[in-house]
Amino acid sequence: MPKGYLAIVLHAHLPFIRHPEHEDFLEEDWLFEAITETYIPLIKVFDGLVKDGVDFRLTISISPTLMSMFMDEHLQDKYIRHINKLIELSWKEIDRTRWEPSFFKLAHMYHNGFLECRRVFVDEYKKDLNNAFKHFQDLGKIEVITCGATHGYFPLMEVERPASVRAQVKVAADLYRKVYGKTPLGMWLPECGYNPGDEEALKEEGIKYFFVDTHGILFGTPRPRFGVFSPYLCKNGVAVLGRDMETSKAVWSAVEGYPGDYNYREFYRDIGFDLDYEYVKPYINPDGVRINTGIKYYKITGAGNHKEPYNPEAARDTAAYHAGNFMFNREKQVEFLQGRMGDRAPILVSPYDAELYGHWWYEGPQWLDFLIRKIRYDQETVALATPGDYLKLYKKYQILAPAYSSWGWKGYSEVWLEGSNDWVYRHVHKMTERMVEAANTYKNANGLLRRALNQMARELLLAQSSDWAFIMKTGSHVPYAQERLREHAEHFNELYDEVKEGEIDEAYIKECEDKYNIFPEIDYSVYSS
């Protein structure tokens, strides 16, 4: 029996960005980059572990918007085009770098990596990466959980709160059931944002657990006996787990975190910016703006601007060392906690954005691979577990009412509610109010009316994505986020007016449906009370 458990939770999410009306669309690249740099590298890690017979348990939350984009044929085909261009560019790079051995070696590395991505994407998983995650879930290696339907931030759904949260949860659970063939065990609340009472919507859908940030547990009522080292039960029986800070800091922190090691790859030196304009032009944005290609030749090197060539072997050694260090610290942490937990084994919950692994921290997937193997073979103190596994261990858990919290900067809602984005809520709240009113007025609608109401629900959900407020706060791609909000509001309000007037324009609905085709089976009645 291990003395404690480590629950690594990777939260994979991107907002729904799909523009069939354009051949190239800058923000669509976020998905393609994440597929190449994060999702496929993680899938390859899992595949390697399975082939080597290494047992493991990880939890992966895949947001419904990401799930939907994985399934979308238009985006699948665009990804293939995207990866083909990278294969071509990296092939040119092999020629170009012939006289610079350290870059030449890296050009080969990228070229092979891109070819492998295309093979995994097209041949192995038939262009839909849900097939990969389902595969590893069916093998009992990962627990795939869901997230709010469009990553709406629950704490700020102040108007028509129950219906608003219920729709985010139910639409997510329905999509999960359709794609993964069962009810999701857990849910990652978008931005870890929890408002007391949200657990009711989870219970209605049969979801067994969710996560909050550390202070969501520590400031809960009554006083939590086990800190964040045990799940608790909300009054309605849904379990809640809190983030462990020590493991978070090890990976996330700018000062102490592993990803800043000088041997690791430098994110900010990309050939899309470094090379001659005419040469990279076919591979950057069609309007001529330089962007990241994903081909990066330097290591972090040091604090200054001087950068040296990336050395994959040295980086790999560093990742192995960091994995060993992480494991050692978990053993110590568990041993230290053991005597303080009564007869219970502690669980350390370590959630990370999946896109940190590979995209930002290039060696992240390698680190995870080393960590999983080391945990399996090099010690017996700590075992990997999912929350679902752990919850089977004990019959009783303390009852706790968690506190309002998020994992955003300062721990509450300031990231999504500040000068740059606070104007959003008056519009999104109004849409919610109108949605609930329309759903109550037109029950059991059919035909065009039903299509209009369903599309209104889609537009509302998409407008609720926390990403738009987040982008406005961080300051890049702001016009896109603003435009998306305006567009969803306009579609929604136009449809609402048509519904009210009883004059529904089919061509308009069709246009909206084609453009924002997410959740094809949505039922607007989720908003009726």
Place this chain on the structure above:
Amino acid sequence: MTKGASLKMRERKQFRFPPGYGDNKIVSMARDPWWIFAYWEIRHDKEEDIVRSIKGDGDVPAKSILRVYDVTDVNFNGKNAHSYFDIDLKGPANSWYINVGSPDRSWIVDIGVVTKKGNFYLLARSNTAKTPRYGMSDKLDAEWMMPEEDYWKMFGLSGGFGIGKGSLEVREAFKKRLEEQISSAQVSSGASFYRKAQERKFWLVVNTELIVYGATEPDAKLTVQGKEIKLRQDGTFTLRFALPDGRQVIPVEAVSSDGTDRRKIAPIVTRKTE
């Protein structure tokens, strides 16, 4: 708008929000344990009604205010709040951040007009916003009890501060931790991360590349530094190399398709950086 934006969209028009919803209401939301945010839309005719009734009461409107009530555990009827405070609205504001300063309390915000005589006329009343609990609960669970200091130890361990600290220190450390909160969801590529790109001051970068180009019979076999090169249909070729410091010998060899003719030319290039 990004340059890549939809032409179709552009041709049509800019998307836009309705200028207003014709509502007369105020909504409040808790931002964190100490602040709430309120936004409102007030109908002009309602405002005129209020002014009219103020005048009817023989009074004069003095200023617009927000009146913020602490209604914790109260079924609020407009008069039974624990306390309230006013905020003078200046300029054409339609939202406000309100420093209520107290976690775990419930708040209602009225928007209205105060008269010269000091009477308050209500324009709209908000929903109740509850600020989050902050700090460890005083409520103990009889079934899961332990000594006070042990709770603080668990608290410190959970927060990643270790065990040796007293409750005061842990409280301080926790506050600091939230302020430095290190992770929030990132949009891939769209946002900054744990480590930002180095800010450069004045700077200069110079690199060199060499272009080697030429032509031979379209069906000939061509190698450059021993590596076979694919010719274009007209027999021309172009190669581009990053050119580091040092000397490069670049033998280019063409062999005719029947293997009988060959030509070899070997340019030598030296780069030296001073």
